Amino acid sequence: MAELTAGHRAPDLKITGLDGQEFDLQSFKGQPVLLNFFKSTCPWCQVEMPRLAKVFSHLKTMGIDVPVQGVVVGSDTPESAIRFAQNANLTIPLAVDADKTARVNFGLVRVPTLVLVDV
Numbered sequence: 150m151a152e153l154t155a156g157h158r159a160p161d162l163k164i165t166g167l168d169g170q171e172f173d174l175q176s177f178k179g180q181p182v183l184l185n186f187f188k189s190t191c192p193w194c195q196v197e198m199p200r201l202a203k204v205f206s207h208l209k210t211m212g213i214d215v216p217v218q219g220v221v222v223g224s225d226t227p228e229s230a231i232r233f234a235q236n237a238n239l240t241i242p243l244a245v246d247a248d249k250t251a252r253v254n255f256g257l258v259r260v261p262t263l264v265l266v267d268v
Contacts, residue, residue, distance in 0.1 A: 159266045160254035164220065164244040167231055172218050172244055177268045182216045185241070186255065186262040188223040189233035194261045199237045206240060219243040222252045222260060 162174040162184070174182060185201060187194035198219065205217050219241045221230045227245050234243055246252055255264060 159264070159268070160251075162218075162220075162251055162254070164218075164246065164251060166218075166242050166244040167227055167234070168242065170242070172242065174218075174266065174268060177216055177266075180216070180268065182218065182266045182268060184218050184220060184255075184264045184266060186220045186222050186246075186251070186257055186264070187260045189221065189225050189229050190223070191260050195233075195237070197261050198233075198239060198241070202237075202239050202241045217241050220251050221245045222249070222257060 159174065162172070164172050166172055174184075183205075185198070187198060189195070201217070205215065208215065219239070221233075221243060225233075225245055227247075230243055230245050233239075251257075255262075
């Protein structure tokens with residue numbers, strides 16, 4: 150995939166969350182969605198994810214509800230992602246990109262990578 154640029158359509162993203170719920174980016178048509186691609190072993194991600202969760206939790210209390218989806222990339226398994234989420238007290242929904250489709254389609258080079266999409 151080529152580099153993502155403003156004004157171009159984001160790749161489709163359908164992925165099953167750790168909670169068993171299906172996440173389909175296209176179902177958020179007409180609203181912004183924040184995608185956070187990360188690895189549980191990444192030191193930057195370990196700091197960023199809990200802070201990100203707090204920010205979006207605070208925004209929600211103010212009536213600003215921007216959907217956030219964490220996408221675990223790399224060698225993480227559902228078990229390691231769950232352990233990370235529990236240790237960090239994350240409330241953001243997470244999914245593991247087991248087949249690396251999201252990683253390829255979004256042209257990820259490094260983590261963490263935040264992508265704000267207006268579907």
